[in-house]
Amino acid sequence: MSNPVIKGTHLCKNYGSVQAVRDVSFNVNEGEIFGFIGPDGAGKTSLFRMAATLLLPDSGNLEVCGLNVENDYKKIRRLLGYMPGKFSLYQDLTVEENLRFFASVFRTTVSQNYNLIRDIYEHIEPFKNRRAGKLSGGMKQKLALSCALIHRPRLLLLDEPTTGIDAVSRKEFWSLLRRLRDEGITVLVSTPYMDEASLCDRIALIQNGQILSTDTPDVVASAFEHQLFAVKARDMYLLINILETCPFVRSAFIFGQEVHVTINDYRNADEDKLVNYLSDKLADVVVYQTKPNIEDCFMELMSNKTKKG
Amino acid sequence: MHEFKGFLIKEFYHIFRDRRTMLILFAMPVLQMLLFGYVITNEINHAQIAVLDKSDDYITRKIITRLSASGYFEIKSYLQTHDEIKEAFQSGEVREVVVFEDNFSESLNRFGTANVHIITDASDANTANLIANYTSALIARFSADEFNKDSRGLTIKSDVRMMYNPEMKSVFMFVPGTMAMILILISALLTSVTIVREKETSSMEVLLVSPLKPAHIIVGKVAPYAVLSLINAFTIILLGHTVFGLPVLGSFILLFSECLLFILMALSLGVLISTTTNSQQVAMMLAMVALLMPAILLSGFIFPIENMPFWLQWICKINPSTYFIIIIKNIMLKGSGFMAVWRETLILAFYTFFFLFVSIRKFKTRLT
Amino acid sequence: MKTDKIVISVKNLIKDFGSFRANDRLNFDVYEGEVFGFLGANGAGKTTALKILCGLSRPTSGEVMVSGCNVYTQSNLIKQKIGYMSQKFTLYEDMTVTENISFYAGIYGLNFKQIKNKTMQLLSSLGLEGEAHKLIADLPLGWRQKLAFSIAIVHDPAIVFLDEPTGGVDPVTRRQFWKMIYEAAAKGVTVFVTTHYMDEAEYCDRVSIMVDGRIAALDTPANLKEKYNASSMNEVFLGLARHTSNK
Numbered sequence: 001m002s003n004p005v006i007k008g009t010h011l012c013k014n015y016g017s018v019q020a021v022r023d024v025s026f027n028v029n030e031g032e033i034f035g036f037i038g039p040d041g042a043g044k045t046s047l048f049r050m051a052a053t054l055l056l057p058d059s060g061n062l063e064v065c066g067l068n069v070e071n072d073y074k075k076i077r078r079l080l081g082y083m084p085g086k087f088s089l090y091q092d093l094t095v096e097e098n099l100r101f102f103a104s105v106f107r108t109t110v111s112q113n114y115n116l117i118r119d120i121y122e123h124i125e126p127f128k129n130r131r132a133g134k135l136s137g138g139m140k141q142k143l144a145l146s147c148a149l150i151h152r153p154r155l156l157l158l159d160e161p162t163t164g165i166d167a168v169s170r171k172e173f174w175s176l177l178r179r180l181r182d183e184g185i186t187v188l189v190s191t192p193y194m195d196e197a198s199l200c201d202r203i204a205l206i207q208n209g210q211i212l213s214t215d216t217p218d219v220v221a222s223a224f225e226h227q228l229f230a231v232k233a234r235d236m237y238l239l240i241n242i243l244e245t246c247p248f249v250r251s252a253f254i255f256g257q258e259v260h261v262t263i264n265d266y267r268n269a270d271e272d273k274l275v276n277y278l279s280d281k282l283a284d285v286v287v288y289q290t291k292p293n294i295e296d297c298f299m300e301l302m303s304n305k306t307k308k309g
Numbered sequence: 310m311h312e313f314k315g316f317l318i319k320e321f322y323h324i325f326r327d328r329r330t331m332l333i334l335f336a337m338p339v340l341q342m343l344l345f346g347y348v349i350t351n352e353i354n355h356a357q358i359a360v361l362d363k364s365d366d367y368i369t370r371k372i373i374t375r376l377s378a379s380g381y382f383e384i385k386s387y388l389q390t391h392d393e394i395k396e397a398f399q400s401g402e403v404r405e406v407v408v409f410e411d412n413f414s415e416s417l418n419r420f421g422t423a424n425v426h427i428i429t430d431a432s433d434a435n436t437a438n439l440i441a442n443y444t445s446a447l448i449a450r451f452s453a454d455e456f457n458k459d460s461r462g463l464t465i466k467s468d469v470r471m472m473y474n475p476e477m478k479s480v481f482m483f484v485p486g487t488m489a490m491i492l493i494l495i496s497a498l499l500t501s502v503t504i505v506r507e508k509e510t511s512s513m514e515v516l517l518v519s520p521l522k523p524a525h526i527i528v529g530k531v532a533p534y535a536v537l538s539l540i541n542a543f544t545i546i547l548l549g550h551t552v553f554g555l556p557v558l559g560s561f562i563l564l565f566s567e568c569l570l571f572i573l574m575a576l577s578l579g580v581l582i583s584t585t586t587n588s589q590q591v592a593m594m595l596a597m598v599a600l601l602m603p604a605i606l607l608s609g610f611i612f613p614i615e616n617m618p619f620w621l622q623w624i625c626k627i628n629p630s631t632y633f634i635i636i637i638k639n640i641m642l643k644g645s646g647f648m649a650v651w652r653e654t655l656i657l658a659f660y661t662f663f664f665l666f667v668s669i670r671k672f673k674t675r676l677t
Numbered sequence: 678m679k680t681d682k683i684v685i686s687v688k689n690l691i692k693d694f695g696s697f698r699a700n701d702r703l704n705f706d707v708y709e710g711e712v713f714g715f716l717g718a719n720g721a722g723k724t725t726a727l728k729i730l731c732g733l734s735r736p737t738s739g740e741v742m743v744s745g746c747n748v749y750t751q752s753n754l755i756k757q758k759i760g761y762m763s764q765k766f767t768l769y770e771d772m773t774v775t776e777n778i779s780f781y782a783g784i785y786g787l788n789f790k791q792i793k794n795k796t797m798q799l800l801s802s803l804g805l806e807g808e809a810h811k812l813i814a815d816l817p818l819g820w821r822q823k824l825a826f827s828i829a830i831v832h833d834p835a836i837v838f839l840d841e842p843t844g845g846v847d848p849v850t851r852r853q854f855w856k857m858i859y860e861a862a863a864k865g866v867t868v869f870v871t872t873h874y875m876d877e878a879e880y881c882d883r884v885s886i887m888v889d890g891r892i893a894a895l896d897t898p899a900n901l902k903e904k905y906n907a908s909s910m911n912e913v914f915l916g917l918a919r920h921t922s923n924k
Contacts, residue, residue: 053518054676
């Protein structure tokens with residue numbers, strides 16, 4: 001296997017007394033979509049800025065494309081396409097002017113790499129004379145992606161590219177990312193939405209500046225070692241209150257119209273026990289076994305961390 | 310250079326597409342000039358003057374005819390003695406008295422020079438100055454027309470005396486002052502705000518990771534405003550000249566070189582502000598409070614420095630605008646050459662290099 | 678708990694901006710104690726409708742009643758009966774927890790004694806007694822969101838409008854947040870959630886989905902999933918949005 005495109009070992013970063021990144025190690029391999037999944041303030045942006053050579057880690061070692069971020073930052077910057085979080089292009093420039101500007105800044109032309117951005121740019125080309133400020137959120141992100149790609153980078157860094165855009169645009173955006181990966185571009189992406197984890201090749205769950213788990217989404221999910229039950233009842237508020245106080249319930253989290261429940265003694269997990277306990281107190285109780293998803297894992301890992309810490 | 314050109318084009322798009330920036334750039338200088346100008350100046354039209362012609366020969370009569378024929382002046386009375394001058398002013402009848410010395414043409418012929426004294430009532434300092442300038446200009450032109458072909462190089466010396474306000478506070482000061490203010494505003498305020506805006510929208514991060522060098526970014530941000538500021542300086546002088554009859558007695562080239570120096574100083578200050586802050590609001594406040602206010606209040610523009618308390622005088626002394634105003638006043642109104650203003654020029658140059666040095670040192674290729 | 682009492686009633690609501698029709702004949706009712714999801718893509722017309730319901734904007738035509746008040750004539754009365762919280766704006770960061778509570782309670786006309794009681798009650802239910810005099814800026818994001826919600830209902834409004842309330846918060850906090858929402862609903866507060874995150878929709882009693890200025894679907898999440906043969910609200914939404922854009 002070839003060397004990882006990003007190799008971070010024991011990275012730390014503090015802002016004053018705030019520990020934004022705490023001993024983080026991760027590898028991003030050539031040609032994969034790697035996702036940092038975690039809430040706001042987990043340290044995702046700090047890690048992105050480090051990978052973009054804009055921020056130096058306080059300690060630890062970070063190599064991008066085999067180069068050191070401190071000494072070879074100029075070389076690295078040429079290999080990167082970077083889309084910061086909240087990046088909003090130049091609102092007062094048209095779509096075409098934005099694209100042309102970023103092409104010139106990266107010493108290339110739009111036509112030179114047009115075949116790479118064609119798929120993306122075709123979506124926005126009908127609006128090429130429109131000011132970027134007048135585009136919808138999804139369109140803006142596509143334009144920003146085109147701008148980040150214009151110099152055919154080897155590595156694409158996208159910090160929360162789907163935040164604030166609607167479900168349809170998000171879906172399109174992810175399918176564009178997969179196409180770029182198939183072109184051989186390595187993609188590092190971050191998102192606060194757990195449901196986007198399954199769209200990545202590999203993920204790192206991140207919380208409070210620490211990586212909770214890193215692997216393919218399936219492996220991460222399969223590490224959930226408890227039997228998981230989905231419980232429904234007519235009165236959700238009553239249900240969650242009862243479950244949270246139930247002596248043999250280990251954890252209970254609302255998932256939409258259901259509550260995901262684990263039981264203390266998971267080896268002898270028995271849904272009948274749960275049904276019996278609840279039926280006395282609630283109407284229309286339904287209990288069935290369900291498969292844990294990334295969000296279940298995330299919460300499980302979070303509570304493990306807090307217990308340990 | 311390709312990427313730098315792209316950057317410049319982008320900057321001009323930003324400027325020309327923002328209505329507020331355009332307003333500050335082009336409407337404000339004109340407005341400020343007209344505002345200050347009309348508050349202070351009146352047009353000279355049939356200003357009433359008196360003449361004390363002690364010589365009463367053919368040249369003095371010719372000059373008097375020239376003055377009254379110009380349309381600017383109306384000869385109200387002919388005085389006989391010096392004592393009448395004071396009376397004439399106190400009665401409020403005349404604004405100026407032109408005094409020809411004894412044996413005017415004779416001394417002109419014999420010694421090659423003769424003296425005219427122009428005495429004005431400077432209690433209305435602005436008008437007094439205008440009238441005196443007009444008078445001496447007319448006399449100078451007369452002298453040029455008459456003695457041009459004369460190889461002896463005859464000259465009429467007009468010396469102006471201001472009565473009641475000999476130091477001419479506030480007269481025409483509005484032009485150098487407005488210039489300092491506008492150049493500070495455009496150069497320092499607008500540049501700092503545009504750089505900080507890039508930080509706010511995260512586009513600075515993208516520019517930093519691009520092959521653009523920090524110097525490219527700084528120069529690219531600064532150059533459009535330097536050009537536009539220079540155009541503004543020109544507009545202000547032109548407006549002063551055409552609308553208010555403000556003279557430019559010194560060298561134009563020197564005047565514009567000094568303007569350029571001041572612009573560069575203000576721009577480097579703008580860059581410095583932008584490196585120390587991350588929000589447009591803060592940049593704007595800093596530029597307003599730290600630069601614009603002193604440029605107006607603590608530069609001798611509106612309030613004379615000599616009358617300030619000692620500690621405020623010290624602030625005036627470290628305020629670059631003070632020196633710029635001295636320079637401009639000297640070149641425009643007194644016709645001084647470089648030798649008269651080299652000290653002030655040196656101070657401005659020092660400031661420019663200092664700010665530039667600090668801001669390049671502070672401009673980060675990374676975020677903190 | 679959802680009752681049969683209608684608190685928001687919208688009939689044939691139309692809102693035009695010039696020739697552009699932002700809301701095209703909207704019809705829906707929201708019940709007391711219901712958690713109602715108001716979904717739609719960017720630009721589908723959600724914000725326009727929300728502004729009308731909050732009394733900030735007048736409809737072009739149609740009948741809209743909010744908590745017994747007519748939006749045409751009683752918009753000021755409406756403002757006293759609703760609470761509002763957005764993910765973008767929460768609280769004043771340079772003020773302490775209690776200062777924020779007193780400020781908002783004061784806006785809604787609570788007197789000194791009421792404010793004092795409410796503050797105590799709110800701090801203890803959130804477990805923030807120790808942080809009462811801390812600046813908002815020093816609180817973790819999740820706590821701020823929970824506090825912001827509590828403050829939005831400090832004056833016991835009939836309806837609380839929430840704009841993308843849980844975007845970006847960690848999954849555990851998010852669930853605590855939804856528990857608070859259910860708790861408010863159980864007390865009879867109607868909760869009106871606008872969002873374009875479909876997983877937030879899963880938590881609502883009923884959801885309406887707006888596409889191009891119209892309501893394309895309105896039902897319980899379970900019924901919608903069944904009807905569109907989808908496993909998640911995200912799929913329901915994608916199906917609807919694509920269906921209409923293909924037209």
